[in-house]
Amino acid sequence: MTEYEPNERQQELIDATSGIHVVDAGAGTGKTFTITRRYANLLEQGDVEPEDILLITFTNNAAGEMKERVVANCDYSMSALRDAPINTFHGYCHDLLIRHGFDAPTRLGIDDRITSSTQLLENEVIEEDRFREFLDQFIEAHPEYHDYFRTLNNATSLLDLIKELAAKGVFPTDEGWFRDGESFLDGDYEEFKTLFDEANEPNEGANGATQSDLRDGLSGFERDRCYEPDAPSENDLRDGYPQIDDAWASRAFDEDRDNLKAFVHDVYLEYIAFALQRNYLNFSFLLMFTFAMLCEDHSLRESVQFDHVLVDEFQDTSEIQFKLALLLTGTDNLCVVGDWKQSIYGFQYASVDNIRRFEERLQTYKRELNGDYVRVDFPVDDVNEISLVENYRSTQSILDFSEHSLTLPATGSEEIGPEIQDDITSLAAITEHDHSNIEAFTCDDEQEAILTRIQEIVGNREYAVEDDGELRAPTYDDVAVLTRTRDFGRELQACAADYGIPVAYEGGVELFGTEQSILLLAWLRILEHEDSKRGWAVVLEEAGYTLDEVKHVLENSTYPTGMVEFRDQLAEAETIGGTARRVFDRYGFDDAYADGLVSLLQGTFDSTHHNRGDIVRFLERSLDAGATHEVEDNPGGDSVTVQTIHAAKGLEHPIVIMANMNQHRFPPSGGGADRIRYEETVGLRQSKRYTDAHGRPHLYDNWRYRILSKCLGREYDEERRLLYVAITRAESHVLFSAGESPSPLFENLPLEPSTVEPDVEAAAVGGTEQTQLQISVPVPETPSGQSPHSLMDDRVFSDVEDGKGMEFGTRVHEFAERYAVGEAVEPTSPDERNVQTLLDSLPGEFRVEENVYLPLSVDGQQVTISGIVDLLHVTDDWVEIMDYKTDRGRHAEAEYRKQLSVYYHVVRQEYPDRRVSTSIYYTADGERVEIDPLLLEELGELVDVDETHEERGEDPLIR
């Protein structure tokens, strides 16, 4: 947002220097601009200093940006604001605990202290490891809880439960639960009854009432299930029609959960103690301890309270954060800013009602907090609402259209109540243009369809974008493809790379699944000895050993000398960073993934206790958990952005393609299978119970839970908001795309989808296919006589190959082969057109994809080198060997020369009376380069068959 004069509503907020304000700041309404202006204005009030204003942001980045923009707007310098409380909740709580909170654990009755050396454990995977460790000893110590452990399917579901409870403000103490925490665990029957009645409401059929959703949902109540003996039969339960009997509401809700609560309590409390003992805190405990401290220490609370509190992105705050904000607010100068329509972090315990029902919650929380002592010492009944409605980003058509997304049914049967519509504050576009195309398209091959559409859009004035008020034709840079799930974006990126379409994936990458990480893990395992065979298997396979050979090497522990030498070198590296670097250097990895891994590992494992076993476990678990990590991998230049909707939040793009709106994908299917879970209205529940009812111990299904869960149903509101966020990223045009089976969200869009014929033009970017040249040496001791190995030095390809070009290269080769044998194929890329031109210009006959074998005698060993010739062009007196290369550069020519020399000698034997020549045909620019072949003896010298290889079955190499 450029620093223009504020509009009327913005000015109102800037001038509102006192009182309670809830700001509905819709997408693109200049929220940050207004907040920073307001902050600057507060400072101009004379008696207000930066330390009097708490400004809370969602991310650290946002905090930094706020500071910069405040500096630009007021007389304070960056250094003067360095210590100003402009921070995230976590950041601020961390500071507070360090300053005042060493004895905070005693507030929960825990006899331990936070110290200045207590670490914040940021990495989830490592925390899960610690939690497992904790749980193992907890199980040992608590045989009375064994039945609960038998119901768990994984340990981390308990950790998640703890974090969820912490986010809702439910903490354990040595004597029970902190303040009124226990009431949360019990749930709220009245609230539940409302949901029950709603689900049990009869539906309207053509002639009269039909059964309620609840009755319908409970059909098959007993199918594939085993309940305890007190469960009703399906006939009992569904006796009534069209509704089930009201009495089932309380019968299902009332359950003796004292033991369950005790179990969760003890795990929770002892885990907190365990963490303190191990000198760490997680993010949840940071807020928990701060809250407990501020609640109980009245003088401290009063001493740290602020005159002004300003919370940004309020739709992403959790309940504990709302309460923290109240405890930190000393006067009634509280301002929260956000947009409920963009609340998409529910899975991180954000509570959209914090902003949607702000006033209601404010009063409830004040009552709760003031139950035994006046903690919130200001009136909360005068709340001023300000709506920012002028949108500086999108056209009016897009803004109007975006509202549909919030009321689209997300399943075939879902119905949406009208109350959503009433909560929407419509936005007004500022731009004078309204040239938007809003389209939907489908195609069975969605990836290709999207790429086709992108090519149609780029350079097309029909899709003009606004630039400084003027319209111009779009470039790749203007297009963003947004997806609900990460995997689709990654696939699209790979697909685009095949066609050479410039695409930049932005956001978290599964760093631990990369080849880099897997090889590093393998070498670390080799160093660790414990799992060294698994490591060797990976390393050997990577080097081109066949499965049989790998088996042979592992059985006899006859590892190749070169590799053993490397292992010994590697063992000398002192830090994990150094180890990783050496591994990556060996394989020629010099990319963003390698860098990302090095910095992540260095940051996670300090060099002081560099324990390789820990690191191996960390890599294994991270791979397992599919952990992601942000990697700087922007190719730069003009390229399409691909990212998840979450990653796109807060950003804007001239053209947005909302992709992958398919069944099970958006909204995604499936949900938590956690056996012990917490739900707002019904409290703490377990879906299965381990008991010995029916005379035999078994994991029985909990019939009450089954009824309750049918009443809770699944919420799709957040999915709709995600779609809303995606649409409102767009400045000029929005397109929606789906594949074979579009989701209801797509089908219900008020648009007529078109069908796209995929027709992607390949851009002229080539890669290198792996050479086909192989060499085999009869090795007496290996079970299989044949052992194919790569002959050439792969490292020369590493900088051009990097996984992208291979498929493209294969495609060009395939085209060439089929065209040469006279099939009716059309070229689909400039490279293929060049091949066509070449073949058309050659007068002779073609032989394609010929296998050749060249027996050589080296050091008394019989060696056979084999390979595949792309093209033999045969005339009466001349045979030309042609090899297609899709590289753009020429740097690998020396390696190719070896390959072509092998072909040369084979072909010469076959055509002794004709002239034989060899050349490389570079398909990218159509250049034919003749190659002078090596002599047979020279080739022989390159093949290295010494005794070690013979014994150990290692690659013979051409050096």
Next chain:
DNA sequence: CTATCGTCAATTTTT
């Protein structure tokens, strides 16, 4: 309209 079965695929990510 209702009952029942088989099939399909299963997130998002900051602190």
Next chain:
DNA sequence: TTGACGATAG
């Protein structure tokens, strides 16, 4: 392990 959906038979 779950829920949504389609097919199919009453």
